[in-house]
Amino acid sequence: MENFNIYNPVSLHFGKNILKNLAHNIKKYGNKILLVYGKGSVIKFGYHKIVTDILTEAGIEYIEYSGIKSNPIEKDVKKAIELGIKNKVELVLALGGGSVIDSAKTIAVCIPEKLDVWDVVKLKTVPKKALPIFAILTLAATGTEMNPYAVIQNQKTNEKLGFGYEIMYPKHSFLDPTFSFSVPKNYTAYGIVDIIAHAFENYFGYGNSSLADNFVATIVKETMHYAPLVLKEPFNYDYRANIMLQSTYALNGTTSIGKTGGDWGVHDIGHNLSLLYDMPHGASLSIAYPAWLKLMKNKIPKRIGNLSKLIYGTEDISDFIEKLEYFFQSINSPVYLEEASIIYDKKSEIVNLLKKNKASGYNYSFDEYEELTELMYRKV
Amino acid sequence: MENFNIYNPVSLHFGKNILKNLAHNIKKYGNKILLVYGKGSVIKFGYHKIVTDILTEAGIEYIEYSGIKSNPIEKDVKKAIELGIKNKVELVLALGGGSVIDSAKTIAVCIPEKLDVWDVVKLKTVPKKALPIFAILTLAATGTEMNPYAVIQNQKTNEKLGFGYEIMYPKHSFLDPTFSFSVPKNYTAYGIVDIIAHAFENYFGYGNSSLADNFVATIVKETMHYAPLVLKEPFNYDYRANIMLQSTYALNGTTSIGKTGGDWGVHDIGHNLSLLYDMPHGASLSIAYPAWLKLMKNKIPKRIGNLSKLIYGTEDISDFIEKLEYFFQSINSPVYLEEASIIYDKKSEIVNLLKKNKASGYNYSFDEYEELTELMYRKV
Numbered sequence: 134m135e136n137f138n139i140y141n142p143v144s145l146h147f148g149k150n151i152l153k154n155l156a157h158n159i160k161k162y163g164n165k166i167l168l169v170y171g172k173g174s175v176i177k178f179g180y181h182k183i184v185t186d187i188l189t190e191a192g193i194e195y196i197e198y199s200g201i202k203s204n205p206i207e208k209d210v211k212k213a214i215e216l217g218i219k220n221k222v223e224l225v226l227a228l229g230g231g232s233v234i235d236s237a238k239t240i241a242v243c244i245p246e247k248l249d250v251w252d253v254v255k256l257k258t259v260p261k262k263a264l265p266i267f268a269i270l271t272l273a274a275t276g277t278e279m280n281p282y283a284v285i286q287n288q289k290t291n292e293k294l295g296f297g298y299e300i301m302y303p304k305h306s307f308l309d310p311t312f313s314f315s316v317p318k319n320y321t322a323y324g325i326v327d328i329i330a331h332a333f334e335n336y337f338g339y340g341n342s343s344l345a346d347n348f349v350a351t352i353v354k355e356t357m358h359y360a361p362l363v364l365k366e367p368f369n370y371d372y373r374a375n376i377m378l379q380s381t382y383a384l385n386g387t388t389s390i391g392k393t394g395g396d397w398g399v400h401d402i403g404h405n406l407s408l409l410y411d412m413p414h415g416a417s418l419s420i421a422y423p424a425w426l427k428l429m430k431n432k433i434p435k436r437i438g439n440l441s442k443l444i445y446g447t448e449d450i451s452d453f454i455e456k457l458e459y460f461f462q463s464i465n466s467p468v469y470l471e472e473a474s475i476i477y478d479k480k481s482e483i484v485n486l487l488k489k490n491k492a493s494g495y496n497y498s499f500d501e502y503e504e505l506t507e508l509m510y511r512k513v
Numbered sequence: 514m515e516n517f518n519i520y521n522p523v524s525l526h527f528g529k530n531i532l533k534n535l536a537h538n539i540k541k542y543g544n545k546i547l548l549v550y551g552k553g554s555v556i557k558f559g560y561h562k563i564v565t566d567i568l569t570e571a572g573i574e575y576i577e578y579s580g581i582k583s584n585p586i587e588k589d590v591k592k593a594i595e596l597g598i599k600n601k602v603e604l605v606l607a608l609g610g611g612s613v614i615d616s617a618k619t620i621a622v623c624i625p626e627k628l629d630v631w632d633v634v635k636l637k638t639v640p641k642k643a644l645p646i647f648a649i650l651t652l653a654a655t656g657t658e659m660n661p662y663a664v665i666q667n668q669k670t671n672e673k674l675g676f677g678y679e680i681m682y683p684k685h686s687f688l689d690p691t692f693s694f695s696v697p698k699n700y701t702a703y704g705i706v707d708i709i710a711h712a713f714e715n716y717f718g719y720g721n722s723s724l725a726d727n728f729v730a731t732i733v734k735e736t737m738h739y740a741p742l743v744l745k746e747p748f749n750y751d752y753r754a755n756i757m758l759q760s761t762y763a764l765n766g767t768t769s770i771g772k773t774g775g776d777w778g779v780h781d782i783g784h785n786l787s788l789l790y791d792m793p794h795g796a797s798l799s800i801a802y803p804a805w806l807k808l809m810k811n812k813i814p815k816r817i818g819n820l821s822k823l824i825y826g827t828e829d830i831s832d833f834i835e836k837l838e839y840f841f842q843s844i845n846s847p848v849y850l851e852e853a854s855i856i857y858d859k860k861s862e863i864v865n866l867l868k869k870n871k872a873s874g875y876n877y878s879f880d881e882y883e884e885l886t887e888l889m890y891r892k893v
Contacts, residue, residue, distance in 0.1 A: 134690075134754040136528025139659075141521065147771075148516025279519075310514075341751075343738075344758050347731045355724050371721075374514040378724050378771060387767060391527075391758060 134391040135340035140299070141386050143279045147308045147378070149370070152183065152269070156191035158305050162265040163223025165194045169213060169237045170228045171201040178315040180271060184228055196220045198240075204407050204414065205232040207287045210250050214243045217264075226267045231275030231327075231414075234268045235283035238301045241266045254285050254296050263300040269307045272316050273377040274324030274415065276331055276384030278306035286408060292490060293404035295397070308381070310373040318364055322464040323415025325360045325376065328383045329353050330403075330418040334395040335388035336440055337433075339495050342391025349388050350443035352379050360464050398494020399425045402505070405486050406470075409479075416473055419466035423458045424508035425497065430454070433496055470510045480506055514771040515720035520679070521766050523659045527688045527758070529750070532563065532649070536571035538685050542645040543603025545574045549593060549617045550608040551581040558695040560651060564608055576600045578620075584787050584794065585612040587667045590630050594623045597644075606647045611655030611707075611794075614648045615663035618681045621646045634665050634676050643680040649687045652696050653757040654704030654795065656711055656764030658686035666788060672870060673784035675777070688761070690753040698744055702844040703795025705740045705756065708763045709733050710783075710798040714775040715768035716820055717813075719875050722771025729768050730823035732759050740844050778874020779805045782885070785866050786850075789859075796853055799846035803838045804888035805877065810834070813876055850890045860886055 146154045159166060168184070175181045188195050198213040217225070217240060225244075227237035243250055245262040252258040270278045277283065281301040286293035316324070336349040356379045363372040382388070389395060402425065403417035430437055430450045441453035458468045467473040470483075487502040507513070526534045539546060548564070555561045568575050578593040597605065597620060605624075607617035623630055625642040632638040650658045657663065661681040666673035696704070716729040736759045743752040762768070769775060782805065783797035810817055810830045821833035838848045847853040850863075867882040887893070 134528070134751060134758070136531060138524065138526055140524040144518065144520040146518050148514070151516060342758075343755055344731070344735050344762065347735060348728065351724070351727045351731050355727060358723075371514060374771070375723055378514070378722075382724065382770070390762070391754070 134342050135393045137389070137391060137393065139386055139390065141279065141302065143302050144305045145279055145308065145381065146305065149309060149311060151307050151309045152187055154305070155184070155267075155269070155307060156187050156193060159193055159224060159226070159267060160191065162304070164192065165220070165222050166196070166224040166226050167213065167217045167220070167222040167240065168195040168197045168226050168228060169201060169233055169240065170197070170199050171203065171230070171233045174315065175228055175271060180228060180269070180312055184269060195226070196222055201229065201233045201236045203232050204286055204293065204411060205236045205284075207250050207254070207285055210236050210239050210243070210285060213240045214250065217244045218247060222264065224265045224267060226269070228269045228271065230270070230272030231277045234270070234277045234303070235275070235285065237268065238266055238277070238283045238303070239285055242298060242301055250285070251287055251290075254287070254294050256296060260298060260300065266301070266303040267305050268303045269312070270377070271312045272320065272324055273313055273373070273380040274327040276380055278303060278308065279381050279385040284404070286404070291408055291486065293408045295400065308377055310370055310377050313373050313377060314368050316367070318367070319465065320413070321364060321367065322360075322466045323413045324380065325356055325464060326415035326419045326461060326466045328356050328376070328380045330399060330422055331383040332388055333422065333440070334397050334400060335384070335392070337396035337436060337496055338389060338392045338394050340392030345388055345390045345392060346439065346443060350440070352383050352388065353444055355379055357460055364464060394495070396494040396496050398492070398497030401490075401492040401494060402487065405490055405492055406483070409482060409486055410473070410475060412473060416467050419461040419468055420470055420473065420509050423454050423461070423468055424505055426454050426457070427508050427513070428501060428505055429496060469512065477510060480510065514722050515773045517769070517771060517773065519766055519770065521659065521682065523682050524685045525659055525688065525761065526685065529689060529691060531687050531689045532567055534685070535564070535647075535649070535687060536567050536573060539573055539604060539606070539647060540571065542684070544572065545600065545602050546576070546604040546606050547593065547597045547600070547602040547620065548575045548577045548606050548608060549581060549613055549620065550577070550579050551583065551610070551613045554695065555608055555651060560608060560649070560692055564649060575606070576602055581609065581613045581616045583612050584666055584673065584791060585616045585664075587630050587634070587665055590616050590619050590623070590665060593620045594630065597624045598627060602644065604645045604647060606649070608649045608651065610650070610652030611657045614650070614657045614683070615655070615665065617648065618646055618657070618663045618683070619665055622678060622681055630665070631667055631670070634667075634674050636676060640678060640680065646681070646683040647685050648683045649692070650757070651692045652700065652704055653693055653753070653760040654707040656760055658683060658688065659761050659765040664784070666784070671788055671866065673788045675780065688757055690750055690757050693753050693757060694748050696747070698747070699845065700793065701744060701747065702740075702846045703793045704760065705736055705844060706795035706799045706841060706846045708736050708756070708760045710779060710802055711763040712768055713802065713820070714777050714780060715764070715772070717776035717816060717876055718769060718772045718774050720772030725768055725770045725772060726819070726823060730820070732763050732768065733824055735759055737840060744844060774875070776874040776876050778872070778877030781870075781872040781874060782867065785870055785872055786863070789862060789866060790853070790855060792853060796847050799841040799848055800850055800853065800889050803834050803841070803848055804885055806834050806837070807888050807893070808881060808885055809876060849892065857890060860890065
């Protein structure tokens with residue numbers, strides 16, 4: 134077991150009508166906030182009205198920045214920072230999924246010292262202060278509601294990068310499973326892939342931790358169990374609640390106890406696919422993970438075999454990868470690039486970007502981008 | 514799933530030589546501290562010297578209160594509070610197991626407003642402030658290093674009570690598994706029983722949470738796996754580290770997500786046994802849990818059957834209880850009162866105290882103390 138630190142000061146409010154805890158907690162920090170959200174869906178489904186009614190009734194002034202994209206871009210974050218600085222906001226409130234919350238976190242660490250977004254993302258400038266971050270989650274997937282990480286992409290430099298600072302933990306996160314009822318089937322499925330991928334990335338990280346490995350397997354098995362149920366009955370509270378809780382626990386530190394961190398190679402590969410084709414994050418991962426496992430099966434057979442054993446009871450790696458592919462296909466998340474309508478002609482484009490951005494993780498720091506991409510295209 | 518809140522701001526430092534993080538973190542809060550410990554074992558095994566050397570080198574002044582008992586009593590806590598007030602200490606540092614850390618937590622919430630210990634324990638006075646609490650753990654068992662709870666007993670009123678306040682979370686806890694190498698076999702075993710009992714108490718709490726149930730089963734199975742290993746090789750770092758991490762995770766909130774709390778009836782029964790015979794906490798639980806399960810098996814057969822299934826793969830309750838008894842016996846923790854040298858003549862004494870203190874939990878609020886005590890005495 135490796136030396137490690139656990140520190141996660143997020144206050145997570147979970148359940149029906151949990152927004153009753155929103156206003157008085159905001160008011161501990163200020164009365165003027167920046168409300169960040171994405172597309173019109175939070176308006177369409179009424180969540181925006183619920184939240185703004187609460188704010189108005191409590192006498193909290195809110196400035197809005199909407200239009201955060203589902204692969205959030207540096208340009209939007211920059212505009213929101215300018216808006217926040219101009220209006221002297223005291224707190225950033227995110228209403229949305231991972232992209233909106235990640236944007237809000239980045240905005241919150243850039244405002245106090247008027248920092249450049251991309252310098253902060255690239256860890257060139259280390260922010261010392263952050264505005265308080267509050268999050269209202271509408272999509273179970275990234276776990277950002279209970280961790281200090283964010284992912285932002287830059288269209289100019291053609292990079293999509295994950296980063297984190299301890300001051301980027303939300304102060305309060307609000308998870309009402311009914312706010313995820315309206316998530317369409319495809320994005321529900323991509324969220325499920327993301328949950329499983331987060332558990333896997335931590336599993337393949339540095340260190341031996343039997344308890345963490347078993348927590349990973351528990352989360353993966355539970356997610357696979359609830360996946361077909363929630364896709365069949367998207368308005369079932371208990372199913373949505375279970376998936377939401379699994380998403381939080383896949384990446385709130387629980388899956389990496391006794392380790393120094395995760396692998397994150399597959400996320401890096403996936404980010405490059407998203408950059409090229411604006412592919413949903415989860416879809417990129419259901420393509421990249423099986424291919425990565427095929428590449429790694431001779432390099433880390435014991436680790437993969439043990440994961441297979443913990444989840445399926447046998448150490449047969451090929452069988453494990455097939456079952457995983459079958460699971461992703463069963464929830465309609467693509468397993469091959471061609472299923473995501475990326476024609477074979479694009480292959481060199483992918484290989485080149487993976488090379489340029491040196492896509493890699495703890496177990497994946499080699500140069501087999503050609504082979505990896507081939508494996509992502511089709512069943513070999 | 515029930516509405517719930519997760520908030521656990523403890524910074525947990527885990528691993529070899531982890532006390533390198535001690536001094537600079539203390540100095541954020543002050544330069545004069547109260548160092549609390551128990552019997553001479555922390556001196557005998559050199560942990561006291563390691564800690565005081567670190568404090569001295571960093572120029573941190575420490576006042577010592579030693580002699581906390583393994584079932585900590587109100588009288589000792591009171592004396593330590595007086596010492597702390599007199600010396601105007603700015604922080605309380607615990608060096609020891611659950612009893613020492615629980616005492617330190619209680620001391621820390623009583624000092625600022627000079628509160629009466631027993632009023633605080635009985636929730637009659639709600640403390641508003643606490644001195645910062647730091648903990649260095651030497652025994653894997655109670656999980657107090659990462660939660661806001663404590664248990665204190667009062668010899669005058671003949672009560673042993675658990676209580677908690679949000680301000681009672683330690684700021685920093687330091688878990689170096691080598692500090693638990695010297696724990697004798699019997700106390701290692703009692704700690705293991707305590708870990709399993711904490712997981713069970715949460716399992717039997719109010720609410721349906723599939724993820725929490727599976728986390729419980731994971732912790733129990735892992736603890737049962739490492740128990741014989743650590744008892745055979747008490748100086749094996751990896752074994753001690755795993756047991757220590759399991760103890761933290763059995764009661765840091767992870768096992769009660771999606772629920773409103775645990776049952777805690779068996780702990781209440783166990784506390785009464787400890788009161789009467791100064792019995793080690795873990796030993797009282799290995800006696801009380803099987804008896805409680807026998808009493809409850811017709812009342813909550815599905816819950817018990819499901820726990821059995823998650824741990825052993827079958828829903829056979831009688832078989833489950835037998836396996837559990839066998840496990841406790843295999844690590845030499847008593848399963849019957851007679852094994853703990855409590856003669857049958859004492860039966861009415863036990864029944865009377867259970868009645869007087871109304872020993873109960875979420876599932877256990879009936880009046881079958883006679884039957885329960887009979888079940889604790891011998892195999893029926």
